[in-house]
Amino acid sequence: MDSHSPSSRGGPDRLARLAAERVVIEDVWPEIDGGRHPVKRVVGDVLEVWADIFCDGHEGLAASVCYREARGRKWREAPMESVDNDRWRGSFTVDRNTRYVYTIEAWRDRFATWREDFLKKREAGQDLVLELVEGRELVRDAASRAPRAFGVMVEKLDSAADNAQLEALLLGAGLLERMRHDGPRSNATRYRHELEVIVDRPRARFSAWYEMFPRSAANDANRHGTFDDVIARLPYVRELGFDVLYLPPIHPIGATHRKGRNNALEAAPDDPGSPWAIGSAEGGHTAIHPQLGTPDDFRRLVAAAAEHGIEIALDFAIQCSRDHPWIKEHPEWFDWRPDGTIKYAENPPKKYEDIVNVHFYRDALPSLWLALRDVVRFWIDQGVRIFRVDNPHTKPVPFWEWLIPEIQDRDPGVIFLAEAFTRPKMMRKLAKAGFTQSYTYFTWRNTKAELTEYLTELTQDAPKEYMRPNFFVNTPDINPPLLQTGGRAAFQTRAALAATLSSAWGIYSGFELCESAPIPGREEYIDSEKYQLKVRDFDAPGNIRDFIARLNRARNENPALHGLTNLRFHPAHDDHILFYGKTTADGSNTVWIAVNLDPHHAHEADIELPLYTLGLDDHASVEVEDLLEDHRFRWHTKWQRLRLDPAVNPCAIWRVRRST
């Protein structure tokens, strides 16, 4: 039970505690679940803070946003201003990659009130001799507390030749400002909660991910890929424009109950097994699968990637194969059955006999928690700062809420991507608990209505404060029906949507080649790379490598596309055509996007250009640069007609400027 509970009443304490809060400060935004969870920003953002602030009586108020770095002690202040109807706003820039704490202080501004009343009475011709004395008293009181700020002014007031001079001194604009900043704060009230904002590095919001299995990097069915093979693929990844290279688990793979090709219960002798079945006699979560290379090889990969402007992201998957060393070293972390066998994973009646799960409580608390933290720290020490977390929703939420600040307090640049595909409230809770980015329902949102509703939720509603989507168009587990049936145009439009609707997006290797052969009737790939090496023809006809490279170039070159909450949908009078745009806060960069969501047929629509977002009227002209086709033209007036043909141009991305 917390100290705010209305039931914790008790005599004089209660009176004093309540009396200390004369100015009402409430409905603070952003504030998640009463301050229970932090909001998120990236370095350089301006954090706007809003609140209802009011008080009894007619006296004027003043208010500040108070903020400090969470690990520091020094508070800074940013003034708030009254907006309308008792709503106030203030802001400050978060300029360091760390956590900040913020709250609000508000007080009755007696000098400003005195001044305003004085002016009204003067206007009404009233006698003001006593008011002048009262005004001087307020400044004297301020000087008694802050002699350096007000001592000189008091001397001037005391030596005023007459009331006219006294009045002139007291009404000087400089004094009003100085009294507001440095004068006494009457009934200063501090908001009850200190709120937190996680300030990440910019890549937390803006990044383009490429997922590949390093064991396939040799592109040879008979040779297991190595980290050196991955290094050789880095120019390819960079050419596509991606800046994060995400590798599924690189640890030794268990042999017991190893899965064969296409998830077969029995593996053939040369089947490599699923990399998510972590651990063998060769080691567990801090070991490297010997066929991939050595720790030195891995560190070389990290360094080589950095030279290409690419970061390596690792998979953090907590489950174990039945050969994981922890099972012997820490039997207390696992569940055992009455016959002495280990309890494997199951979702009755389904059994996952190649996997065992740790539990997080009883004898595993806190030893397992600390061990897992140390696993993450181990890879940070190898140069990794991005972790894609496998199935976080099957691990206790408190574990993440503990782990992520535990890591970021030491290494604030570390990014955690939550791979949760589960019910909406758990998705949001993981983001609140601290995940930097989140997988989403994007692959199952296809129609204009679905996309508009879902993106409005992600970019305009409460989740925008704490949840950052990463729009993967496919994953080794998700081969979406639309891609199975939509052909090349579907791959283009889904990539364009992901890359422009969300500020973070990603593809799993093969997408650029329009791979989509499924296990019939399912969303799974046939011959899934999860269970075997894969060989691909990266120059196969019909690939969309150039299209993806252009998408990523458009993203990199247009700051508007680095934002998430700046997404706005605009009218297109056809249900297959989605039209939207993004503009930077300073208005210097605007991008509009139109996508034909039907990969099979051309569609036309009347669209209304949002000229107002450029400060233009409906009849103005704009200069347009087509970022996919490299040509320029001009639009006159806001009413335009648009045709998008999946065989030719399934989508368009325009950079727009006012005509000069």
Place this chain on the structure above:
Amino acid sequence: MDSHSPSSRGGPDRLARLAAERVVIEDVWPEIDGGRHPVKRVVGDVLEVWADIFCDGHEGLAASVCYREARGRKWREAPMESVDNDRWRGSFTVDRNTRYVYTIEAWRDRFATWREDFLKKREAGQDLVLELVEGRELVRDAASRAPRAFGVMVEKLDSAADNAQLEALLLGAGLLERMRHDGPRSNATRYRHELEVIVDRPRARFSAWYEMFPRSAANDANRHGTFDDVIARLPYVRELGFDVLYLPPIHPIGATHRKGRNNALEAAPDDPGSPWAIGSAEGGHTAIHPQLGTPDDFRRLVAAAAEHGIEIALDFAIQCSRDHPWIKEHPEWFDWRPDGTIKYAENPPKKYEDIVNVHFYRDALPSLWLALRDVVRFWIDQGVRIFRVDNPHTKPVPFWEWLIPEIQDRDPGVIFLAEAFTRPKMMRKLAKAGFTQSYTYFTWRNTKAELTEYLTELTQDAPKEYMRPNFFVNTPDINPPLLQTGGRAAFQTRAALAATLSSAWGIYSGFELCESAPIPGREEYIDSEKYQLKVRDFDAPGNIRDFIARLNRARNENPALHGLTNLRFHPAHDDHILFYGKTTADGSNTVWIAVNLDPHHAHEADIELPLYTLGLDDHASVEVEDLLEDHRFRWHTKWQRLRLDPAVNPCAIWRVRRST
């Protein structure tokens, strides 16, 4: 700063604290401002509590609403049930006039999970020998903690002849229920906040108020009324159907700067002054104006009113006349000017020289707060349990937040009505701070759009949990323009709206006589009773006494009209006709109301009867009883046409029943 702040991190404590909350409990409703303020109910209500409850993994959950009287220690529990999409609901009846505390506990129900998994595996034909042993272990574990609940069952399980018998015992429905209630609660998580509900007596929600100046009770311009004259008027008030009789201040009235008739700056020698200029040499807030009578007379009035089923409500107005004894006794409660004079009330450039305000801080804290509490307690000791508080928004909010529980903890039946007409957020804050009822903007809401929007806010949005409107149709300060120009029909419709839209309503004496003579161009009455005695002809032609009596009878006889949040608007296809209804929670009583908002012209509208609220289809029939006209009829089908003529029937109130 509170203990929940995300910034208060610290090593092992933080891990243990977070780990204790494995089950997520969030988005609890009702919860006002993160538990900062209580919600309100009346005795006999069922309080529904909702929350999002979920956890990692696939195990089943169970949850309870935990509640206790705020002053007690014994927790009780009511089970919650899953509704949909991780949303849970539970409820309990608040059966005492006191404050309750409630919160939520949720846990992983391992036995229910075991049972469900067992059934799925049995369905799939899997071997279940180990599962039976595991199930028995769960019961044994329960028995080790609660031998009385599970000892016998363990004996049965241990002596089971074979696995079939063991299985039958473990799957018995009774065991599932008992394990849920009395078994161990795995990862039991308590919601972080303890929330409070104020449970008032029913009159807090359902009451009809009549305001009169006791000094006019003689109805003689030359004789000051007395409490005995008020006693003589009680049958009149009762005949109108009111159950609260509210008296403006009954204390001695100051002489210095006393206001004359029509707010004149100079009073004539025989002018009685405003009763809100409280205090003279004859006493202050605990004294009685001598011309009204003695303390004994007052107590006789309270007793006589009670015999008529009427409660006396007093005015609690904190300001003082310049002759109030406190000014000498407690100069530290007042503001003084540099020349030694007392600072009178002002709203620059306006001056209110007959009134001085106490301040609540500096030397007045806490002595003034305690003195004011004792004023309220004094009148409680005289038998008063309802206080209409004058201008609470000009006194510090913390004072009310302290005072009201301070009073109600000792006298839970005390009702405070906030007479605040100010900006919306302060109106709401006073209700959150504890006021039992609130004056509203009702007198300024006249059109169908205004009434629909405002009543939807009051009865369906967040304020419904903590703010109870009292719809006064007029006050000594508010003579609404519509009444000045609308004639008798306007008085009828405004009374009908107030009495049926809100569960609490009131009139100020003279309304029943359609009094409305204003100071020209203003919302003030001419010859206001605030400054002089008033004589009225209570039998004047055109009065609406019978109409008001019928309204109050309809209210008293129909429990649907005792509710506030059960208000629903229904379609009437004319902008002048407002059609709405209320039904009791059990469906046993339904009232529909139609009002012609235009007092000058008849209007007709197609209306759609909400037959669905009675569980009927669109073509059904209902029995209708006109509660204003005393006749009965039957409606067939939901489509009806209605005509309301202000000269004949400006409104209608129907009790509706299913045809039998």
